[in-house]
Amino acid sequence: MNIITIDHVTKDYGCQRGIFNMSFQIKQGETLGFLGPNGSGKTTTIRHLMGFMKPDSGIVQIHGLDCFQDAAQIQKMVGYLPGEMSFIDDMTGIDFIQLIAKLKGMQDLSYAYELMQFLELDAKAPIKRMSKGMKQKIGLVIVFMQNPPILILDEPTSGLDPLMQLKFVELMKQFKQQGKTILMSSHIFEEIENICDRVVIIKAGQIVAIEDMEKLKHNRYKHYEIQFSSLQEANLFMKKYPDARQNEYYVSLMLQGHIxxxxKDLSHYKVNDLNIRSQSLEEIFLQYYGE
Structure with a gap:
């Protein structure tokens, strides 16, 4: 069952800015990664899902409801984290969290306090004195505390340090186990790789590729860096693999699929060292961009 549907959606701002003929779906319980550089149309697409914009053409639906006409109803079932959050700077973090909870009609804040403890958030300080990372933690608590079935996250780890990024990944894996439907835009490829089931790659407002994450992992290349015992050994190996790159005793090459x-070939040579690195999702991403 498709929870989120974007069907041939266009929003044209002129000068080739916007999104054009955008189509993809997200099934119940699926986590979809949304990849693209700044200005590629990720935030515009997300704003359509939240009902902040009406498309020039096409269909944008969540649970079969029109995202623009039924925005108020949809927003009750969606936890949304914008790329740039607005705060009331004169309030403390905890006062702001309590205010949002009141606006959402929440009586029980026990889960919010659990999240604050998990994210190591001291929310007693005034927001105007908080760092970008602290404000981002407040945003995450506000999004997750109502435990919504659908999460739409625009650059959710912006400003977080590496330790908090790992905690965020752990939290997202818990949400996946609970069966939540998640759309996550991110520039951090490791997050997408560790969390998402599929990935949508966009460029200049158009979809470049929609790929299954397991398929991407299976089909990606691996980098092999070999240190031979002598220049003679390296030269002999190069005759068998002429597309490899050689620097004296060192040879590097990329291979895909079964190795x-x-x-077996490598066993016939004297090798001092072998380093293997999988092609990163970022490198795959740049391949789709032809860069």
Whole structure:
């Protein structure tokens, strides 16, 4: 069952800015990564889902409801984290969290306090004195505290340090186990790789690719860096693999798929060291961009 549907959606701002003929769906319990550089149309797409914009053409639906006409109803079931949050700077973090809870009609804040403890958030300080990372933690608490079935997150770890990014990944994995439907825009490729089931890659407002994450992982290349015992050994290996790159005793190459033959070939040479690195999602991303 498709929870989120974007069907041939166009929003044209002129000068080739906007989104154009955008189509993808998110099934119940699926986590979809939304990748693209700044200005590619990620935030515009998300704003359509939240009912902040009406498309020039096409259909934007959540649970079969029109995202623009039924925005108030949709927003009750969605936890939304914008790329840039607005705060009341004169309030403390805890006062702001309590205010949002009151506006949402929440009586029980026990889960909010659990989240603050998990994220190591001291929310007693005035917001105007808080760092970007502290404000981001407040945003995450506000989004998650109502435990909504659908999460739409625009750059959710912006400003967080590496330790908090790991905690965020852990939290998202818990939400996946609970069956939540998640759309997550991010520039951090490791997050997408660790969390998402599929990925949508966009450029200049258009979809470049929609790929299953497991398929991406299976089909990506691996980098092999080999240190041979002598220049002669390296030269002999290069005759078998002429597309590899050589720097004296060192040879590097990229291979895709099964490597049985490569390992058997390598056993015939004297090797001092072998380093293997999987192609990162970022490198895959740049391949789709032709860069």
């Amino acid at each position: 049985d033959d490569f390992i």
